[in-house]
Amino acid sequence: MQAVAACFALHVRPGEAVTVGFSGGLDSSVLLHAANRHAAHAGLRLSAIHVHHGLSSCADDWVDSCRKVCEILGVSISVIRVEVPARSYEGIEAAARRLRHKALADQDADWVLLAHHADDQAETVLHNLLRGTGVRGAAAMPESSGRVLRPLLGLGRDVLVEYATSHHLAWIEDESNADLRYTRNFLRREIIPAMAARFPRVGQQLAAAARHFGEADALLDDLAALDLGACRPEFPLPLTLFRQLSDARGRNLLRAMLGWHKLQPPDERRLKEFSRQLRTAGTDRHPRLDLPRYSLWCEAGKLHFKTPD
Numbered sequence: 439m440q441a442v443a444a445c446f447a448l449h450v451r452p453g454e455a456v457t458v459g460f461s462g463g464l465d466s467s468v469l470l471h472a473a474n475r476h477a478a479h480a481g482l483r484l485s486a487i488h489v490h491h492g493l494s495s496c497a498d499d500w501v502d503s504c505r506k507v508c509e510i511l512g513v514s515i516s517v518i519r520v521e522v523p524a525r526s527y528e529g530i531e532a533a534a535r536r537l538r539h540k541a542l543a544d545q546d547a548d549w550v551l552l553a554h555h556a557d558d559q560a561e562t563v564l565h566n567l568l569r570g571t572g573v574r575g576a577a578a579m580p581e582s583s584g585r586v587l588r589p590l591l592g593l594g595r596d597v598l599v600e601y602a603t604s605h606h607l608a609w610i611e612d613e614s615n616a617d618l619r620y621t622r623n624f625l626r627r628e629i630i631p632a633m634a635a636r637f638p639r640v641g642q643q644l645a646a647a648a649r650h651f652g653e654a655d656a657l658l659d660d661l662a663a664l665d666l667g668a669c670r671p672e673f674p675l676p677l678t679l680f681r682q683l684s685d686a687r688g689r690n691l692l693r694a695m696l697g698w699h700k701l702q703p704p705d706e707r708r709l710k711e712f713s714r715q716l717r718t719a720g721t722d723r724h725p726r727l728d729l730p731r732y733s734l735w736c737e738a739g740k741l742h743f744k745t746p747d
Contacts, residue, residue: 442472443480445589449582452481454548459538460486460515462504462610465553468598469590471607473551474511486515487545489538491522500610507608516545531620547585554579555590555598560644561625563651570706574697577652594641661687662694671698673743677736680716689713699743701732716741 450456456477458470470486477484488504490497501517508515520537542550559578566575581591590598602609618624633640665687669675673695680688692713693703703709704727712734715725719736726735732745 442589455483456549457485457547458551464609467609469553490519557595560641577655578648674740
């Protein structure tokens with residue numbers, strides 16, 4: 439309750455519409471319950487949204503369960519059905535997460551609340567570091583991002599369990615959470631407990647590291663904005679811009695531009711090679727980088743960008 443109240447006091451104004459991403463699991467059940475208790479005092483219009491992926495044979499039962507919980511709480515709920523492709527370059531886990539975030543982003547609300555907590559933050563930092571991401575990836579999740587708020591980000595899962603138990607909350611257990619084929623489940627069930635045996639505060643320390651990385655990432659974005667000079671942060675960009683910068687600052691500008699378009703940069707090896715080509719290719723050369731979600735290419739002295747139709 440204190441975490442939710444503090445988050446609302448910092449970001450949300452009386453009368454605004456707030457919707458909770460409600461899966462029916464422990465985390466979102468605690469968030470919905472706490473937000474509902476606080477919403478009346480804060481003069482907020484609270485609702486819930488459940489994203490139906492259809493990946494589990496229990497998905498329809500989860501919808502029924504979520505609707506019953508919202509009926510008891512007196513909270514309106516919307517159910518959004520999405521179709522996750524069986525085969526995707528992202529993998530099923532990432533594709534489902536992307537579609538879920540899009541469904542949430544499309545909601546007509548002032549704020550969308552997500553139930554990520556400190557243990558999720560630790561998993562995200564570790565996952566991204568093992569994928570070889572830079573500072574931007576290691577920064578993980580902020581409490582506030584656009585219209586998204588994460589009020590529970592400073593709390594460990596043990597606190598959520600204690601809250602749910604003390605308020606006699608029931609929640610859904612997703613059977614896929616036990617499937618170690620998914621990287622996050624493997625980290626959550628195998629790797630982080632092993633680390634915690636040696637470093638008991640591993641969750642808090644990784645979450646603190648994420649905050650530090652977030653500050654560094656913001657500074658790198660500021661540097662990229664300075665390096666743009668008089669140019670707008672839009673494609674196409676003049677190649678002379680990259681040729682005036684050091685290799686490291688050129689890569690940083692490219693990462694920032696892609697980040698501002700809500701896209702992941704390529705892996706470090708491909709990023710370095712493409713950045714080198716931008717800075718050194720002659721006028722008769724046309725470096726190009728094609729990835730599943732976007733393409734970058736050089737033409738007429740400019741760096742162009744497009745996403746698939």
